[in-house]
Amino acid sequence: MKNILNLDPKVIENARSCAARIAESIQTFIDMHTTVSIERTVLRLLGADGVNDVDIPIPNIVVDIIKDGGGLTRGAAYWIGNAMIQTGLSCQEILEKIAADELDITKLSMASTEKVQEKILPLAVEALEKIRNETSKREQYLATIGEGRQPYLYVIIATGNIYEDVIQAQAAARQGADIIAVIRTTAQSLLDYVPYGPTTEGFGGTYATQENFRIMRKALDEAGEEVRRYIRLCNYSSGLCMPEIAAMGAQERLDVMLNDALYGILFRDINMKRTLVDQFFSRLIIGYSGIIFNSGEDNYLTTADAYEEAHTVLASQFINEQFAVRANIKEEQMGLGHAFEMDPDIENGFLYELAQALMTREIFPKAPLKYMPPTKFMTGNIFKGHIQDALFNLISVWSGQSLQLLGMLTEAIHTPHLQDRMLSIENAKYIFNNARDIGEEIEYKRGGIIQTRAQFVLEKANNLLHEIEREGLFSTIEKGKFGGVKRLRDGGKGLDGVFIKDENYFNPFIDLMLGGVK
Numbered sequence: 001m002k003n004i005l006n007l008d009p010k011v012i013e014n015a016r017s018c019a020a021r022i023a024e025s026i027q028t029f030i031d032m033h034t035t036v037s038i039e040r041t042v043l044r045l046l047g048a049d050g051v052n053d054v055d056i057p058i059p060n061i062v063v064d065i066i067k068d069g070g071g072l073t074r075g076a077a078y079w080i081g082n083a084m085i086q087t088g089l090s091c092q093e094i095l096e097k098i099a100a101d102e103l104d105i106t107k108l109s110m111a112s113t114e115k116v117q118e119k120i121l122p123l124a125v126e127a128l129e130k131i132r133n134e135t136s137k138r139e140q141y142l143a144t145i146g147e148g149r150q151p152y153l154y155v156i157i158a159t160g161n162i163y164e165d166v167i168q169a170q171a172a173a174r175q176g177a178d179i180i181a182v183i184r185t186t187a188q189s190l191l192d193y194v195p196y197g198p199t200t201e202g203f204g205g206t207y208a209t210q211e212n213f214r215i216m217r218k219a220l221d222e223a224g225e226e227v228r229r230y231i232r233l234c235n236y237s238s239g240l241c242m243p244e245i246a247a248m249g250a251q252e253r254l255d256v257m258l259n260d261a262l263y264g265i266l267f268r269d270i271n272m273k274r275t276l277v278d279q280f281f282s283r284l285i286i287g288y289s290g291i292i293f294n295s296g297e298d299n300y301l302t303t304a305d306a307y308e309e310a311h312t313v314l315a316s317q318f319i320n321e322q323f324a325v326r327a328n329i330k331e332e333q334m335g336l337g338h339a340f341e342m343d344p345d346i347e348n349g350f351l352y353e354l355a356q357a358l359m360t361r362e363i364f365p366k367a368p369l370k371y372m373p374p375t376k377f378m379t380g381n382i383f384k385g386h387i388q389d390a391l392f393n394l395i396s397v398w399s400g401q402s403l404q405l406l407g408m409l410t411e412a413i414h415t416p417h418l419q420d421r422m423l424s425i426e427n428a429k430y431i432f433n434n435a436r437d438i439g440e441e442i443e444y445k446r447g448g449i450i451q452t453r454a455q456f457v458l459e460k461a462n463n464l465l466h467e468i469e470r471e472g473l474f475s476t477i478e479k480g481k482f483g484g485v486k487r488l489r490d491g492g493k494g495l496d497g498v499f500i501k502d503e504n505y506f507n508p509f510i511d512l513m514l515g516g517v518k
Contacts, residue, residue, distance in 0.1 A: 005454040015462040019318035033277045036497035039076040041243040045127045051196045052099045069106030073502040079105045081116035113504045124508035134253040135290045141230040148178035151404035158183035160202035162212045166219040173223040173231045176425045181234035189239025213252035246282035250289035261323045263296035266485040274494035283327035288513040295320040298339035298372035300483035306341040311460035331366040339372035340392040355453040357399035373407025382409040393431040398439045
């Protein structure tokens with residue numbers, strides 16, 4: 001996009017460089033630590049799955065044994081590789097014996113790190129090859145049946161029952177949806193384990209499990225082949241099992257995953273150290289798998305004023321971008337989030353919303369931006385709500401957004417019915433078609449409301465980033481600079497699952513994914 005807003009490129013570069021230094025300072029902390037969820041993810045990538053006779057997930061059983069034996073600082077991969085050397089058993093046989101309480105791998109003789117690495121590396125390479133095969137299937141579908149035109153029509157499914165979800169998802173695909181997001185059951189982000197198998201009893205959404213991912217992926221492939229358009233699947237890689245769910249998503253060919261460096265800290269009170277360490281490994285997996293991540297800046301505007309705090313959204317986008325860069329994620333996979341959430345009673349509010357959307361697109365030109373609909377000021381008046389959604393859709397096509405989470409006219413009343421979703425899709429398709437090239441036809445008044453607003457937000461975001469750099473990200477979060485939510489660095493959930501790596505720590509997937517193994 002051209003410099004239509006007359007933004008100062010030096011200010012943009014200054015903000016981006018500052019965000020990079022913030023991310024680098026946190027990366028030093030990240031590189032020193034691992035977590036129970038990262039080690040469970042390593043096991044899942046190596047093939048660990050299933051539950052024992054009392055439904056405890058095998059990855060949790062193994063990691064808890066290693067942790068209780070004082071060995072987690074060396075990494076789960078070391079102990080599995082060492083057990084293979086000492087027992088002559090396969091990885092799967094070892095996992096089964098551990099689950100049956102027939103083997104304590106921390107009490108075996110210990111081989112050198114070099115020998116363990118040599119034993120485990122082929123398994124890691126094989127695991128990544130399976131992920132690449134799924135990525136190839138996506139690419140094959142895109143090359144043969146194609147996909148919808150951006151902005152992608154992105155809708156949510158949230159019945160709680162995976163089999164009901166399938167019916168609604170396939171109906172939405174037939175109505176024109178390009179992305180199906182299966183909302184996760186309430187509070188799953190606070191579970192420090194991943195449920196197993198298909199589920200039918202979620203509340204406010206459906207449990208994120210590997211089997212549920214597999215069921216929905218199959219259903220959307222069937223629907224995509226029917227409508228001759230690849231349908232993308234979205235779920236949540238966040239919470240206490242952030243990297244585990246990223247791995248499951250990669251294995252089952254999810255296309256989009258909600259994954260934010262700060263969201264779990266601010267809105268789920270998950271410890272900031274745990275979240276920041278976990279987000280790096282989860283993003284390595286996402287980047288390697290060709291998945292688009294969605295960050296959660298839109299959530300700030302549900303707790304803070306969208307007009308007054310717009311600069312915090314942009315500052316967080318810069319930070320999320322730089323964390324993604326460190327995880328080897330391409331810009332084309334960075335679905336940075338923002339939202340149409342200003343008070344509809346603000347005079348010229350549409351112009352301010354347009355300025356924010358145009359600014360975001362101009363600063364992040366290749367990113368598949370995730371644009372979120374009005375929710376905070378939806379009142380239950382379905383007629384006004386439908387108009388609010390129409391203005392949101394107009395700004396989206398005007399400013400060249402990428403992933404358009406469609407608003408529902410019954411927002412704030414109930415979980416959307418099939419007909420509500422159909423009306424939302426019709427609304428968006430009508431506006432996208434009738435205003436397709438409006439962004440190419442408009443010129444902006446120099447020094448006018450739109451340019452002035454965008455320049456002001458950029459300058460204020462740049463100032464905030466420099467303040468964060470001076471104070472440190474941990475201190476900034478403690479002071480409530482994002483979304484008006486304060487969190488303590490040693491508070492929240494999951495801190496007891498964070499460990500300092502020892503000098504012999506071994507995780508084969510980090511180097512393999514950063515190196516882009518072929």
